[in-house]
Structure formats: C-alpha cells, structure tokens
Amino acid sequence: MNRLGDATSPYLLQHADNPVAWFPWGEEAFAEARRRDVPVLLSVGYAACHWCHVMAHESFEDAATAGLMNEGFVSVKVDREERPDVDAVYMEAVQALTGQGGWPMTVFMTPDGHPFYCGTYFPRERFQGLLRAVSAAWREQRTDLVAQGRQIVDALGGQENGPSGTGAPDDAALERAVQVLARGFDDKYAGFGGAPKFPPSMVLEFLLRRGDTGKMAARTLEAMARGGIYDQLGGGFARYSVDAAWVVPHFEKMLYDNALLARVYAHWWRKDGAPLARRVALETCDWMLRELGTAEGGLASALDADSEGVEGKFYAWTPAQLIEVLGEEDGAKAAHAFRVTEQGTFEHGSSTLQLEGDLPEDLRARLLEARAARVRPARDDKVVAAWNGLAVAALAECGALFDRPDLIEAARGIADLLDRLHLRDGRLLRTSRDGVAGTNAGVLEDYADVAEGLLALHSVTGDPEYVTRAGVLLDAVLDRFGDGEGGFYDTADDAEALFRRPKDPTDNAVPSGQSAAAGALLTYAALTGSVRHRDAALAALGPAAALADRHARFAGWGLAVAAAAARGPVEVAVVGDPADKRTRELHRTALMSTSPGAVVTVGAPGAPLDGPVPLLGGRDLLDGAPAAYVCRDFACRMPVGTAGELSRQIAAS
Template identity: 40%
Template sequence: MPDTIDPARENQLANETSPYLLQHKSNPVDWQPWGTEALAEAKREDKPILLSVGYAACHWCHVMAHESFEDSDVAELMNRHFVNIKVDREERPDLDSIYQQALALLGQHGGWPLTMFLTPDGEPFWGGTYFPKQDMYGRPGFPRVLEAIAQVYRDEPDKVHKNVAAIQNALQDLAKPQRAGVIDLATIDGIADRLAGEIDPQNGGLGSAPKFPQPGILKLLWRSYIRRGQATHREAVELTLRQMSQGGIYDHLGGGYARYAVDERWLVPHFEKMLYDNAQILDLLVWAWQDTKKPLYRQRVYETVGWLLREMIARDADSHPVDAFAATLDADSEGEEGKFYVWDADEIDRILGEDAELFKQLYDVRPGGNWEGKTILNRLHNPNLLDKATENRLAECRKKLFEVRKDRVRPGWDDKVLADWNGLMIAALAEAAAAFEEPAWLEAAQAAFAFVRDTMQVDGRLKHAWRRGKLNHPATLDDYASMAKAALTLFEHTGQAAYLEQAKAWVSVVDRHYWDEEDGGYFFTADDVDDVIVRTKHAHDSAQPSGNGLMLGVLTRLHYLTGDSGYREQAEALIQAFSGELERNFVPLCTLLNNVELLNNAMQVVIVGPRDAAETAALLREVHSACLPDRILQVVADGDALPSNHPAASKQMAEGRATAFVCRGQTCSLPIMEPAGLAQALRA
C-alpha cells in the first residue's frame, strides 16, 4: 500500500448539490462523493475506504466535523491511509441502510455520523458512529482509530477478510426475512396490548431517555382503541401527544416538532426538525382531534401546518419558491445546538413587560433556566389549556417573542426535496385539509404532488432527490410507496382519476423493478441500481414508516378502489413474506401491522352524488370529521361508476339526493341521505 498522498487528490465536494456534502467542501480531507471514481481509486491504490455518512441537520455530525475533519493533522492521517467518501444519508438512504445494518452486525448501536471502514470493493469490515478527537466518553480518539485500522488492513489481511465474509453473509441473510402465514386481527390485538403496557404512564412515549415520537406504534394503539374500544390505549396515545405538544420538543413559537427528546419528559429536544416526523405527527393530531375535538390538537395542527407552509417551501436555483417541501432544519445555529430556540428570563421580561410574569409561570421560565443556563419553552407543568381570555393573552406573548426571534441567526436549512418525505407530508396535509375544511391546504398538497410527479420523474421512473434544479439518485421503494399513498389520498379527496392512474403506474414500476420473485417482498433498491453491495429488504419502521409496510397499504387501497383482486393477492403475498418476523421483534413492524388491519377491516364509504353539490359536501363533512383509520372513500356520480364487484355497485341516489352507503365486506348500509344518519352509521 502506498505511504504517500497523491498530490492530485483534493476535496471533490464543491460541485455536489447536497447541503450536507457542501458543508464539508472546504475540509482539508480529500472527500469524494460515493461513485465509481472513488471506488476505482481505492482499488488502484489498494487503500481502505473511510465512509462517513451524516446529514445536514445532525448535531454530532457537526461536532465530529469541527473536531476532526477541519483539523489538518487528522485530515493528513485520513488522506494518507484512506480513500475518504462522504455520503448524505438523506440522498442515499440505500447506502445508509446497508452500512447501518453492518454496524449492528458488529454489535454496535447505529446513528449518525456513521463512520465505516470498507474494502476497495465497498465491503464493510469495521466501524462506529461519532469518534471524538481525543479519548473520551469511553470512545477511542479518532486519530488512534485511524492508525489502528490502517495497520490492521496493511498487516493483518486475514482479519479483514474474515470480518468481510461474516458481515456480507449476514447482510444477505437479513435480506431474506422469515416467512409465515397470515396475520390475523387477534395477533394485532395482542401486540397492541403488550405495547400499551410499555408506555411511560407518567410522561407518555415508549421507554425512557432518549424518547422518540414513534408514530407507527401510536397509530397501532389508536387503531386498537377505535376498533376495540380500548380506552387505555387511547389514554396512552393522548398522554404521549399532550406531553409532546406541551413539552420542549414542540416549538411553541414557530410550530413543528423536533426530532426527539434527550430526556424522558420531552423537555430537552434534539433541536433539528424533520419533514417526515412532522408529517407522521400531523396524522396523529388529526385523528386525535377528529375523535375528541380537543382544542390543543387543533391548535397544534394549525401551527404545524403554518410552520410547514411558511418555513419549509423549497427553492429553485434562483432562490424562487417551488411547490415542494424542503427536508430539514438544523439543530445548530452559530455553532451552538438550540441557540435559536432558547431564552433567558431577562429577555422575556424586557419583551413582554407586564405579561412576563404570567408567561414565565406557564412556560417554565426561571432564573438559571431549565437547560444549560437557558430556558426551553414548555408547558409540562401546566399542560391543560386555560380559559379563552388567558390563552389569547398567551398567544399575543408568543407572537411578540416570535417576532424577536425572527431577527436571530437561523439554523441551517436543508432545502433539498425528497420524494418519500414529500409523499408522507402530501398525504398528511390532504387529510388535515379535509378534516379542518381548509381548501388552501389541499391546494398546497396537490401542488407538491405535481412538483414531484412532473419534475422528479425521468422516463416514468422517479428520482429520489432534487435540489435547485438538479435531480439525483434513483428512487427507493420508500419513494414510490409514499408517493403512491399520496396519490391515493388525493384521489379520495378530489375524485380526480389521474391520481388513481398515477398510483397504479407507480405500483407497476415497483412490481417490475423491486419485487423479490424468489422470496417475496420488495427490495429497497431497484434491480438496475449497480453501486450497492447488497439489496436490502425489510419491513421495519425506522424514524420513517417502512416501504414494505406502506406498499401493503397502497395495494390494499388499490384493491378496494379498483376491485382488482390482483392487488389483494400481491398484498397477501407481501404479508406472508414478512409475517415470520413477528416472532423475532414485532415492535418495528407497526406500519405493516396497521395495513394488515386495513386489508382485513376496511370501511368503504361511498357517496353517490355530484361532488360539488351542497348535499354531497354535507355528507363528506361528516366523513371527514370522524376518526376512521380504515376508511376508503369514493364519491361517484352514480353507482355504475364503481367496480362491478364493489358491494355498493349500481346503487343510486335516493329521492334524487346525494346518498351515502357504509360498507364492510360485501354488506352495505341502507341508503343514508341525512348527515346525522351518516354520523351515526360511521360511529356504529
């Protein structure tokens, strides 16, 4: 192996589009993006690859960058011994998935920054996450790690080859999940009961610190409450939503939820805000409001959508707004985590004057603060909303503080558009628009959908990422699944057939390029992606719902909407491909389980009548004001427009008026023309 540095090599990130990669363009490290050139160089020089994976809003990524990647001595070691590759995990979730799995196989916890050491063929043999520059936190210093790995690669190739073979075989095994038979509702009920018992009875959420929202689990519990009347399950979800919504994880001034809390009380957030988290939480808030009509949920929906439409609209190369949604807001500003969001008591006194005492009492503002000498605004000690006059007064206080905060240095913004994250938000925003009768929200959802459909497709194939006019990377399974879900949601709320046809077209692409013909289930990457060492396949939710879990919901809805039994057969094959995984660990399979319930418990609501008629709108209002997780909605001019095998096929308006039918299985209700009667039927 050469001991000298190629003088022609230099940092290659300046021409990338990813904000995360551009953050590292001036490092003294000779970073390269992932690609054939970097891998070829590693082979040519017989050097191991140092792969560093992170994302723009990642606090510990920034820490490691400042400590090590900006340090010329550390960079010299990296450049001497390794070919160094930077990857944005949001642009290449397929690569991140592979190497996170590899790290887990080494017995280590995953996370970011991910630091993996690979052979020139891209095969992992050792790794970790954040390494400090000096020995601390029980971790070896990064320079010591670099020297040790370089020595092992040079002098002990047998060890490297042994690790490579073991990890590679294990990765191949992970792509073959356990098959079994059907999953019935009784199994889901048992899982819901067990998960409900794991909810923190004081603070909500699953487990202790750090605490994540885990929307898939909360949705499973809420569905159990709706279907079975399990009040304890509703209480578990409501406790979690209330504590999150009144805790420091929520931005009480600007709206939106942070990624997670570092404590068990939801007080101290990891301050980054992610599009996908807020999409999933928005879904839950809408469900909770539909069922309870509690003002807190309504307020958080409006504030979070306000944040989305104010701060998360992406921009083109000329900095003009486009119709799609940006990815993330950073945890850091001015080099400090959370600096943009925290306050001290003197600031509050100066800005709010005579209202300061009331505000400080209710928002936990006190001398010395509640976190590192500063105050994270929260209402954990006073979570219940007060009388209207007091809440209006507090709202005025928040507006004043928000106006002052606008002049602070803002956190970093990653404005790339990701197809999968946009799909999640489009669907959530469309549902919120219907529930709260906000047509502008539906228009925003439709515009974002049109952007992804029209701008992020090439020859009928989606791309994963877009930023400032540039498309990057083949779509993953999650991109197609999320956007197909968005298409079907928009079809339900608009009746426009183009949305249904687009969903069918995307499913056709996924079946052709992602389905595993041998073992069933969908691979994460397409069959023509050639720069990954293994095609992963799983149904595990991460911070995002799993692509296979989402695809089960898409196939289910297509079956009911079109009457095509082929979609149901594919859905059942998908369930069988992963059903054996329940015996290993059911906790990350909640999106899959939620859509198993949808397949087996769908409520088909059909309204026969002109969509723009007042009578139809009155019936739709009842549908959208009720929490119906298993609802599949169609508005048709007459029943002949339904598939011939639909239980409401050929049903017509009664007495010349818009008429609703509520169907389960092959049985439908009697014709319903009055909104009150429909509300009663939906509750039943």
C-alpha cells in the same frame, strides 16, 4: 481534490470546502482506491445531524486529520437521506460489529466495498490514531483485513432480512399488540420506554384505530404537545426528546416526523374533538409550509439543531430574556406559562418552552416576533420524494377536516412537483433540489409514501388522476421490488448492487417501505377492486404479525394497516354534484369516519365500471339527490342520502 462541489445534497455541500479529498459515492471512488491500493473510508451523515457537525469541525476541517485521510485512504461522503440503501447495508455492519449505530457513521472497507472496521463519531485524537492504525494494518496485515471484510459480508448475507410472517395479523394478534404496548407504556410521562423518546406517531395511529381504550395515544399526544419537544412558539416537532419527560429535545426538525404527527393529531381530533389536537395539527401543517416550503412547491427535508454553532440556541429562553422582550409582569407570566425557571431545564441556565395550562396567544406572538431576530438554524432544502408523499397525505387530510382549502392546494402542488420532477417513465427519483432532480433512484418507501399521499389526496378532492398516478407507482412496487415470498426489498431489481440487497420491514422513524406499501396497496385495492393489489397488501403484513407479540413498537404502521384490513376496510363512495351542499355534507361525513383506514371516494354519478375509480362505477343518485354507498370488498349496502344515515351505516359496517 475535493469532488463534492457539484453535489445536489446540502450535506455534501457542507463538506465541499474541507481539506479532505472527498469523493461522492460511486464507482470512481472505488476505482481510485484500487488504483492507489488503499482502503476506502466511508463517512455517512445528514445535514441536520448535530454530531456530524461536531466531527466535521473537529476532524474534517482540520488540516492534519485531512492529511492522514488523504494519504492513506480514498474518502467517500454519503448523505444517508439521498442514499438510504447505502446507509442501511453499512449500518447493519456497524451494528453487528459494535452493538450500536448512529450518525455520523464511519466505515473502513476494502476497495471491493467490504467493511472491516466500523464506528460512529470519533473525537479528533482518537480518529487520528485510528487512521494511523488502519493504514499500518492495511500495509502489514492486509490479508487479515480482507478476510475479515469477506467474513462480515458473508455473515450479513446469511442473515434473515428482518422478521417475516405468513400473512396479516388477525384481530386476536392486534389485541395482543395493544397489550404489549401497554406493558411498555410510561404511565408517568406517557410514551413508550425510557430516554431517549421518539415521537411514536405510527404506534399512536394504530392505537387510535383500535379505539385507544387505555388512552395511551391521547395521553402521549397531549404530553408531546405540551412538552419541550414541540416548538411552543412556532409549531413543529423536534426529532426526539433526550429525556423521558419530553422536556429537552434534540432540536433538529424533520419533515417526516412533522408530516406523520400532523396526520395523527388530526385523527386524534377526529376521534375525540380535542381542541389541542386541532391546534397542533394545524400549527404543524403551517410550520411545514412556512419553514420548509421551497420555491418550486415542494417541502425541504429538515432544519438543523444548531445555530451559531450551539444546539438549541434558537429555541431556548432564560427568565431575563423573557422580561427583556415582554417586561416584568408579562415576562413573569410567560415564565410560568412556559415553565422557564432560573435554574433552567436545558443548558447554561436556559429552558426549553413547555406549556402549562392554556396557550397565552398574545405572549406567544410577541416572543415569536422577537425570536425571528435570532440567527436561524440552517435548512436542508433537498426535496425527498417519500417524505413529501407523507406530507401530501397530512396536508390533504388536515385541509379537509379543518376546512383549510389552502392546505389541500399545497398538497396538490407537492403532488404535481413530484409528478413533474421526480417521475421518469413510471420510475421515481428520490431527491431534487432547486428544481433539479437528483440522480439517485427512488427506493421502496418513495414509491409507497408517494402513492399513499396521492390516494389521500384523491379521497379529499375526488380527482381520479391521483388514483391513476398511484397505480403506476404501485405496479412498479409489485413488478420491481418483490422478494418472491410476499415481502419487498427496499431497492428495485435494477438498482445499484451493493454487497447486500437491503430489506428492513420494521417501522422506525418512518414507516418501513414494506408496511407503507401494504397500506397504499390496501387502499388502492379498495378503490379499484384489484385482487392482485389486495393480496399483495395482506402478504406484506407478515412482519407486523411476527412483531405483534413482542416488539409491537417497531410495527406501528404495519399494525395500523392490519387494523384497516381487519375491517375490510370500509369503502365509501359519494356521488353527486360537488357544488351541491348535500354532496359536500356526505363527503365530509365519510372523511370524518373513525372506521380504521376507511377508504373514501367522491364523484359524479354514472361513472364507468372500467374507469380509474371502479368503486364509483355505476353508482347513481338517490331519487335525483346526492347519495353515499357504504361497501366492503365492493359489496354495498343500500344507498343513503343523509349524513346521519351514512354515519350509522359506517358504524355498523
């Protein structure tokens, strides 16, 4: 019996009608394996995963393959986005045994959860052969398989949990990291390394905070914005480019990528004033709300890469299709503007859209309207706490910087949903769907990214409640996730015990839980003066120091946080009536600061010293007028009353 019908995960529901007798992850599956005396077959993926769909169509929907699975195994299906802890520990095993990883992930394990054979995607015939071979080995060589599983668990348990260091990288280490990044920079196409290329949003944030003197960030941001990885019609970025030139994306679109990229494009605009940066930041925010917005006010996880069973079909165009929509003359203009060729840059003579020169808004609008009639990619509509936290930060900052109050209100709505639906007695649940919270406990990145979003929302709105909420989450981080050595595990001390407690301090597609925690802790400490939170933030940056000299690409967010820590960060408290134009001008000037990680608060004068935002405590007006205080570690300069004076003080701090 397939047991996925009651799942909240869209990925699991995609498999609810398979002839495979799937179990969700849980003790029931392992008890059944012990009862039947068979191995467990674990399959891990996610709803927007192209190769997951391929393996599902080839194998899991095939009656003969399902028969082999049901006869010889207890099969368990896991959504990696719901259970990143399960995904992490078994991906370690896959990478250790095969030298590579990816999804779908396929793991054969004992009923005790010990992996003994691993892989990723298997074509149907090979998968069927593997099923027969593993079943035979379980019957005839079980002692060897059990021993192998135990050896794998012991070997992984004896490994270090990623790089470690003794504290935050200093200014010299940060400069060495810039040089390391420069050596890996693709001078021809921008970005770092070769194909496939992922959007290096966190590395770009670090470079912008360091000044981007080599223009690596600006060049990469422009190349991505003009490339096929960016949806030139509807906005939003695909997950990665399969080539080095950003031409052909892997078309799935993830919330986390777009939240991180909207924020860094806004910061590029704040630094350089590039019109392209402003447009892309706003289009990406609008895309998130339009395409991923849920009825409850949250944001869904992803859009699929496929439609009608074909990857990229929704997004690709031929010259003939352009002419059909626009006519001969405008079709030719669009083909030139978007680099659509007869030969094609994608598959079957079709092309992804890349931007040549200025954006032809009239042509884009007509093509977007025509594209709306195509069969749309499916949507994974579960709400993931961490990724919504990243989106809160992006929407709040873009709303403030670009005078879009609707974006700020959307950020408020998401924050309220997370508080109402995902928070239970100070603890986070990772996912919800259709207004119903899931059962999976939040992991470190959920606490840290939601706290980051709340603190960004406070800096924009001045609402002290967001600081209080962030403090609850960060206290849970300190109390439940610490490793006793200055770092953090990815799961809480009372989470489900796996064969290894996951702990990965490196930044990959999203900030690691540890570097995200460091950033939120640092900001919280700057607002509250908490020595405990600041010390924890600096200690958590040890892996960034260890990676700075050789593998800076995998410490982007940690390095960005370290750049802020090296400057204090600068703290700006603005006091005055929010209805007063002078207050708003000072507040905007503070938010426009490019001082790395500057922390901003705004509120009425005379706030209590023991209030929720001590940085505001005791700050008074200046001769009866709104004032701004520029501080470091709560040591403040004389208050100023004009935007120009505030800018000069921040620059000198």
